[in-house]
Amino acid sequence: MKRIEKVADMAKTSRILAAEGKSIGFVPTMGYLHDGHLALVREAGKENDVVIMSIFVNPAQFGPGEDFESYPRDLERDAALAEKAGVDILFHPSPEEMYPEESDIRILPGRQADVLCGASRPGHFDGVLKVLTKLFHLTRPERAYFGQKDAQQLAIIETFVRNYNFPLEIRRVATVREEDGLAKSSRNVRLTPEERKEAPAIYAALKDGARMLRESGDPELVLGMVRNSLGRIPDAEADYAEILDYPSLRPLSAESGEAIIAAAVRFSGARLIDNILVPLEGKTS
Amino acid sequence: MKRIEKVADMAKTSRILAAEGKSIGFVPTMGYLHDGHLALVREAGKENDVVIMSIFVNPAQFGPGEDFESYPRDLERDAALAEKAGVDILFHPSPEEMYPEESDIRILPGRQADVLCGASRPGHFDGVLKVLTKLFHLTRPERAYFGQKDAQQLAIIETFVRNYNFPLEIRRVATVREEDGLAKSSRNVRLTPEERKEAPAIYAALKDGARMLRESGDPELVLGMVRNSLGRIPDAEADYAEILDYPSLRPLSAESGEAIIAAAVRFSGARLIDNILVPLEGKTS
Missing domain, CATH: 3.30.1300.10 (Pantoate-beta-alanine ligase, C-terminal domain)
Structure with missing residues (x-):
């Protein structure tokens, strides 16, 4: 498994893969991997030549007072799990790599973000669409994999990808649960x-x-x-x-x-x- | 020169070109071509394997009372000029092709759009960023060509492409003028x-x-x-x-x-x- 930290390296790598006609399956995550993430990797592995996973705790999708700082992180454990699950390229940039300059260009997700988590986490889905646009451009996937657990995120991303003609398909993957039914998180x-x-x-x-x-x-x-x-x-x-x-x-x-x-x-x-x-x-x- | 009207055909064609490793130079226009557009085509032809031009009078970037209806159009004349200038693929979709459903996901261009034309044409650059995002995704260019005449548009697009990691370079091309100095338009x-x-x-x-x-x-x-x-x-x-x-x-x-x-x-x-x-x-x- 190749590990990439730099945006420029990720862009170059996916550019080469695209020019070789390789299909890329992309699994965006915030790390601290569990079986739900690994189910996404398995699906991606079935349908694509190359599986890219990103691990990035995206500050843009956390509001003031939310758990950005305390969000659990363990990169080395994650890298071992990702490799074992079949990830070919692990992209784990720093916030400074992803946001090297203040940017005031925003993507507003519309009415689908006015309910559920969007209502209690204002701006959350703006940050999700921002980082996903960046990650899609950097990794050039043919297919991207999302868990049904984040159902509102998935619905908004499907609309976004369709309305903005991103050259990729969104795949829905069923929620993975503990034996007692609790959704893995x-x-x-x-x-x-x-x-x-x-x-x-x-x-x-x-x-x-x-x-x-x-x-x-x-x-x-x-x-x-x-x-x-x-x-x-x-x-x-x-x-x-x-x-x-x-x-x-x-x-x-x-x-x-x-x-x-x-x-x-x-x-x-x-x-x-x-x-x-x-x-x-x-x-x- | 190949002519494409359907979004699905354009996406498929650029997908094949990308997988063949062909570099694409993209020239987005609203048609009624003049020497300024053709200068963009010439630049694109020098640096890329394939030149794609789009002709689309984008309703999303015209405000109420602006000249969307009366904007000059002459597709057959444009097609002849484009072919002569070296365009390989002319993409001229209908508004229904580009906007098949009402979409309320918006891209807001930020502070750079608060001055000049952005101040007198509210929402104009939202519409520009929306259509360019769609066109970039549909045509997958390595380089896209813009005239310096639309200097604010160019500046905003440069920021947008950089902040959102679009996998392409923006090329600035000097304004082409009439003999008496009037900018071609x-x-x-x-x-x-x-x-x-x-x-x-x-x-x-x-x-x-x-x-x-x-x-x-x-x-x-x-x-x-x-x-x-x-x-x-x-x-x-x-x-x-x-x-x-x-x-x-x-x-x-x-x-x-x-x-x-x-x-x-x-x-x-x-x-x-x-x-x-x-x-x-x-x-x-």
């Missing part, structure tokens, strides 16, 4: 032992909600139940719970083919998100 | 015969300004003279005249290496822009 290590025991209740609430939505079909009723369940987690405070059309993230309508039930929950050391997709009857597509 | 055909006779006074004023700036070095004094000269053109109204640092477009300072004297002038049928760059003594670069 780099932030899980920041839970106290007690919180870790409580955290699977998030997915349990979403699963109950999905079952109820398929059975009763009344989103208001279902949402009330989900919020109620999340409210009963002793050490957690629900940030939001919503049921929306996916991937438009608009309110559900008679035309909706798929619903998302999404939640964010704050424990003392970490804010966790999870979601579940529910195909709807009367699906039009 | 597709909009010149919309001048009345009388206005056409008056229009070279724009460049004359800029040239006088450049000479004075080199001699006296007092930008305020020079700007007063330039505004005075523009004010004496009988059928024109000056939209702006400014002297700024180039390419930052900030106020001139002791560190400025180059100044731009830029003006926009409205005649009855067309708003014309022009500018001149003035290297400054005490240049630090």
Whole structure:
């Protein structure tokens, strides 16, 4: 596995690969790798000649008071995991490499970013689109891999790539979970032992909600139940719970083919998100 | 010369060229070609294996009440000129091809767009960055060619390409002028015969300004003279005249290496822009 730290080296390497006609699968991450990331790498390995992973804790997508400083990092452990999973090139630039000058050109993600995490983390998706545009240009992938766990990010990126004609496909990869159902996340290590025991209740609430939505079909009723369940987690405070059309993230309508039930929950050391997709009857597509 | 109308065909063609290791020179235009455009093509032909020109009158960069509808168009004449000048691929999509769905994801150009044309045409450079992002992704150029006549556009694009790591170089090409000094522009055909006779006074004023700036070095004094000269053109109204640092477009300072004297002038049928760059003594670069 080749390791690259410099933007100029990454650009040169991908330029050579592109001119050789090699297909590149790209897995952008913030590091502290878990099985969810490695599932992305495996998918990328199946479909491409070369797999590039980036590890970059992007300051532009953290707001004031968020956990940029305390976000878990362990580059050497990550490099070993990435190599073992089949990454060919690991790109891990410094913030100074990625943002060598103050830039006031912004990408605003539009209405899809007004709900869920976008509502409680203003500017977050601006920062995501900024860094992904840079990373896509630096790595020139034919396909880029994202986990369904970050469902809103995935929906916004799909729209962005389509509207701006990026020459690549976005691949959705299913959320990887612990045996007790908790979605794998780099932030899980920041839970106290007690919180870790409580955290699977998030997915349990979403699963109950999905079952109820398929059975009763009344989103208001279902949402009330989900919020109620999340409210009963002793050490957690629900940030939001919503049921929306996916991937438009608009309110559900008679035309909706798929619903998302999404939640964010704050424990003392970490804010966790999870979601579940529910195909709807009367699906039009 | 190959002609392409469909976005999917353009993407496929550039993908194949990229995988063959061919270097692409890209010349984006709004058509109604003149010698300025053809100079861009000649430069692109010298440095690249393949020259792609786009012709697209981009609705996203025209404001309400601007001349989108009346902007001059003549595709068959343009195609003949492009082929003769050495264009290999002419991409001329329809607005429906380029914008098949309403998109609310925006690129905001920042402070460089707050002055000059950006001040009098709000949203104009948002539209420019949107269409160029799309065109760069569709044509995958190694180099893209822009005329110095659109100096603010060029400065903003240079910043954008650098800040967002587009894998391409921006090439500046000198303004091409009529024998009497008027900058070539597709909009010149919309001048009345009388206005056409008056229009070279724009460049004359800029040239006088450049000479004075080199001699006296007092930008305020020079700007007063330039505004005075523009004010004496009988059928024109000056939209702006400014002297700024180039390419930052900030106020001139002791560190400025180059100044731009830029003006926009409205005649009855067309708003014309022009500018001149003035290297400054005490240049630090």
